[in-house]
């Protein structure tokens with residue numbers, strides 16, 4: 461289950477001070493906004509809702525001025541949409557002078573389920589410390605409090621745990637100071653003739669905005685850090701929306717700034733107390749350094765960055781190629797060597813082969829610009845890997861690519877080998893047509909994998925089908941009440957979580973914000 465965990469404290473890292481200081485010079489300013497709580501709500505069980513809960517309005521925060529709030533009581537405030545920021549409130553005593561501290565508890569929810577279902581029932585394998593809650597003891601009243609941690613929520617449940625028999629509490633001035641590095645003045649609002657696509661675009665943009673902090677975070681609730689697979693997609697959406705290309709540049713320098721001894725970039729970085737590269741290395745994520753750099757250079761023509769970071773990109777390609785066997789196919793293994801999708805039984809070999817070819821082609825674009833001698837080398841590698849994919853992975857009878865020793869047929873294998881451009885255009889169109897008519901049992905579990913499916917459809921000219929799929933999948937989340945797009949979404953398994961509980965899933969997740977990219981780039 462815990463395929464994401466690899467304990468490996470032995471890894472030796474190298475730091476490039478020039479890259480790290482360049483990244484440090486690009487730390488963005490955070491914009492702050494004061495967002496007051498808009499209403500009071502109750503969470504009500506409702507089997508017709510995707511996660512089993514809806515919220516009913518039950519008053520306004522202004523009404524709290526006349527309400528005494530005593531031990532055992534709780535309220536839920538609703539900010540009206542998904543926010544990332546710092547929570548504040550004013551709390552005063554009502555009754556006799558306060559003869560004991562006041563103990564309040566706060567629970568923050570991106571969705572109604574998080575404020576409705578007790579965290580004590582949580583049994584997932586990711587740390588329960590991600591569940592957003594805080595206990596506060598106030599010795600002196602009245603108090604104006606700002607909680608120190610950054611939270612991510614639409615709803616906040618406030619419980620009075622304890623006061624004393626002689627006094628209760630009165631709450632007022634409940635607001636969030638939201639933070640983001642996204643600058644709204646750069647954003648062009650889209651008034652889309654198709655209302656649902658317009659809504660999907662807006663939700664995508666808010667998702668990106670709330671993930672844009674000092675780096676492109678994967679999710680402001682969890683993991684709150686820089687993952688390369690997420691960065692690549694956020695950067696693509698950013699070029700079509702906020703255009704804050706320096707933030708992409710900063711993130712690229714960060715990854716290049718701390719690498720493994722042999723030059724491999726980590727799959728993700730921690731920002732504090734200093735830049736720390738995680739000891740999880742994934743072949744596909746490392747290769748996405750090449751793709752993200754190529755996309756950034758195509759968007760900016762920034763020659764300094766190109767020259768600085770090209771050697772890091774070359775190293776990722778060299779290291780990935782070391783895993784290729786004599787038959788021209790990536791070596792498969794049981795450990796967590798590539799990500800591709802959150803899927804228990806997905807074999808990674810064929811989809812990773814697709815990622816490798818895809819990224820070598822991105823490297824080829826860069827080599828054309830800055831390193832001609834590498835072009836022939838890349839041509840040769842790409843040709844070898846493509847031929848091997850056709851010879852070793854293609855099953856003519858089944859009409860699909862197969863992966864691993866068990867010859868697994870998965871959506872991911874087809875999507876990635878199509879995106880890699882393996883085979884003629886007509887052949888790839890046939891693969892995608894087969895995928896649509898006979899979807900393999902090993903399907904797609906995340907908006908991340910769905911992004912690549914949509915991209916593959918567009919690559920073979922199936923644009924209207926891509927629009928249909930965007931409306932069905934991301935539109936499904938909008939119709940289920942999403943303010944921002946979720947990390948995981950499977951309409952058939954509403955509680956699906958690779959971590960063992962939907963409570964720990966992130967509901968504003970960077971890799972889910974890509975419809976805005978498709979809609980704006982292709983004028984869908």
Ligand code: RAM
Nearest residue numbers: 678682683687689690799
């Ligand atoms: C999840 C992260 C991130 C993703 C990795 C592989 O835990 O939230 O989005 O890139 O897994």
